[in-house]
Amino acid sequence: MASFPVTRLRRFRRTAALRGLVSETRLSLDDFVYPLFVCPGEGVEKPLEGLPGIGQRSVDLLCDEAEGAHRLGVPAVLLFGIPEEKDEVASGAYDDDGIVQRSLRALSERVPDLVLLTDVCLCEYTSHGHCGLVEGDEILNDVTLELLGRTAVSHAEAGADAVCPSDMMDGRVAALRGALDAEGFEQVPIVSYAAKYASAFYGPFREAAESAPAFGDRRSYQMDPPNVREAIRECELDLEEGADAIMVKPALPYLDVIRAARERFDAPLFAYNVSGEYAMVKGAAARGWLDERRAAVESLLAIKRAGADVIVSYWARELAEWL
Numbered sequence: 001m002a003s004f005p006v007t008r009l010r011r012f013r014r015t016a017a018l019r020g021l022v023s024e025t026r027l028s029l030d031d032f033v034y035p036l037f038v039c040p041g042e043g044v045e046k047p048l049e050g051l052p053g054i055g056q057r058s059v060d061l062l063c064d065e066a067e068g069a070h071r072l073g074v075p076a077v078l079l080f081g082i083p084e085e086k087d088e089v090a091s092g093a094y095d096d097d098g099i100v101q102r103s104l105r106a107l108s109e110r111v112p113d114l115v116l117l118t119d120v121c122l123c124e125y126t127s128h129g130h131c132g133l134v135e136g137d138e139i140l141n142d143v144t145l146e147l148l149g150r151t152a153v154s155h156a157e158a159g160a161d162a163v164c165p166s167d168m169m170d171g172r173v174a175a176l177r178g179a180l181d182a183e184g185f186e187q188v189p190i191v192s193y194a195a196k197y198a199s200a201f202y203g204p205f206r207e208a209a210e211s212a213p214a215f216g217d218r219r220s221y222q223m224d225p226p227n228v229r230e231a232i233r234e235c236e237l238d239l240e241e242g243a244d245a246i247m248v249k250p251a252l253p254y255l256d257v258i259r260a261a262r263e264r265f266d267a268p269l270f271a272y273n274v275s276g277e278y279a280m281v282k283g284a285a286a287r288g289w290l291d292e293r294r295a296a297v298e299s300l301l302a303i304k305r306a307g308a309d310v311i312v313s314y315w316a317r318e319l320a321e322w323l
């Protein structure tokens with residue numbers, strides 16, 4: 001390639017139309033999943049301080065929000081439930097009449113074409129806030145698997161289009177696959193939060209889902225931030241166990257992990273643009289320190305450029321208005 005002055009890379013940057021023509025990465029609403037929080041009651045919409053624009057909603061208002069987002073072009077939602085009561089064994093997670101199960105039934109009726117994904121985890125339903133059963137200060141692995149399997153089956157029964165285990169117990173994908181198949185749900189895909197890190201960026205989510213651990217932290221089950229080869233092993237194992245898609249989470253601080261997973265695996269790759277990533281931009285924009293729309297679009301583009309096929313983002317609905 002000839003160099004300057006023959007080659008001038010600025011030529012294609014001169015106008016928006018020229019830039020658009022050679023754009024290597026594009027955002028399409030088709031690739032976005034909108035996370036929603038559902039809480040007990042009726043007519044309830046509780047704003048969340050750390051997640052501006054995202055509230056907890058009772059089933060009726062959840063349906064309105066989901067329908068509105070779907071009408072704007074948002075193809076999928078990811079449901080998180082805040083149960084009436086929490087206990088040691090997370091009963092609300094696998095209750096056929098639980099908050100997520102009721103939402104699924106209502107949503108499948110109200111917005112039949114909307115893709116319904118569910119987060120499968122115990123932390124929103126346990127009194128101690130951990131993602132598994134607890135003995136002393138240990139988070140138990142194998143006994144947790146059975147409850148996760150039951151949770152996934154109850155979601156499938158209530159109309160989930162795919163289930164997304166986010167607990168990070170070893171062997172949960174195989175446990176979910178076994179439980180789903182045993183109940184006749186061999187068609188329900190598993191989107192595994194395969195490389196989920198023990199991250200400070202989940203801060204605002206824990207307020208939203210009321211799931212902060214009452215003691216300790218999640219470092220004995222979620223991944224350690226310095227590791228990327230281990231993330232590949234997590235993905236590999238989950239795919240061997242039957243995951244249909246894998247996820248990296250958080251997204252922006254782990255773009256290298258997204259890239260590594262993309263290069264290594266051909267399964268659909270999700271990335272979760274988590275609460276803290278969203279809150280940082282919202283917070284700075286509220287102070288006039290940066291332009292929210294530009295910062296959001298740039299962040300989401302970076303996640304795509306790194307190799308994600310699907311992005312879970314609290315911006316999904318606003319993005320529908322921006323694009």
Ligand code: PBG
Nearest residue numbers: 121123166201202205274275276
């Ligand atoms: C549940 C779960 C968490 C998130 C998604 N599923 C929280 C956690 O692991 O503590 C975080 C999502 C976000 O921060 O937006 N285990």
